[in-house]
Amino acid sequence: MSDRNQSQESPEKKAAGIYAASLVQDGDRVGLGTGSTVAYTIRELGRRVREENLSIVGVVTSFQSEAIAIEAGVPLTTLAQTPRLTIAIDGADQFDQNLIAIKGGGAAHTREKIVSMSADRFVIVSDPKKRSDVLSVPVPVEVMPFGKELAVRQLKELGANPVLRAAAKKDGPVITDNGNFVLDCDFGSIPNPKELAAKISQIPGVVEHGIFMNADEVVIGKTDGSIEILKK
Structure with missing residues (x-):
């Protein structure tokens, strides 16, 4: 990671992203979303592949995520080759107490929805600012x-x-x-x-629209590096 990126690190996003990577197990087929929080997940998965010999394949939702995954050393596949995923991990622009989320700030929500719906488990990673009693972002x-x-x-x-x-x-x-x-x-x-x-x-x-109703859980990172998990 460059010095510029390090200086812009978010401890909340980093905590959520790295924790989500710990949910991935050997042999999993992983949907990889788009955005700054899930970028931490992708890089941590790359570290686990290198250092822990984690055997996984990932399906990316955008060219941005593809570039990060290739750089991190995460093996990639496609939905055509691997239509059923074990887990999908993605960020959100906002979510409510029912775990309904609005996504699409990176304009990748159509592919993100396809990938998340192809997974047995869909985990959203976020910081506390994205939580809201009532959804209101565009x-x-x-x-x-x-x-x-x-x-x-x-x-x-x-x-x-x-x-x-x-x-x-x-x-x-x-x-x-x-x-x-x-x-x-x-x-x-x-x-x-x-x-x-x-x-x-x-x-x-x-x-496709950016309203997602299929999240199984939300991982919220905190400033001190801890996390909070919300489940349906």
Whole structure:
């Protein structure tokens, strides 16, 4: 890890990410999510592969996670080769007391959902700031470019303020690994995320939304390096 990355280390994210890596056992098929917290998990798994001769294979959800896994020395496979995973580990933008989460800050939520649903156990890693009584952060919605205008109109009818996510270092929108656009949809407080998720899924042209309802547990890292585990 570079000096720059070390200076930006988050003890909460590091605690959660490293603990999650300890849940992986020899022979596991591991879904590897995207984001700064799960990056600690991937690097720790690489260390275990090197130093403990841990025998695993990983399925990544983005080019970013793939690069980290290759650098860390985590053996990779694909869902085509390994369709049933033992465990999936991923981060979240926010989660509530029912372990329903909003994800997609890295625009990888479609692949993240596919991978998490392919696993027997789905673990979210997080810091305490992501915990909320009521979900309220914008919901990322991946849409086909051809269906963007229809999706925007129907999302507005559901009460959202959809904003096309713009790329940070180039002109134009963010393009997902699947070749689609992302609409960040601010609904304000979301008292019934399950109902909202169902309505978003019915919009033609929507590929996937960032409301996840399949987490089995959430690992929350603390500043002192300890962790808290929430389970359904």
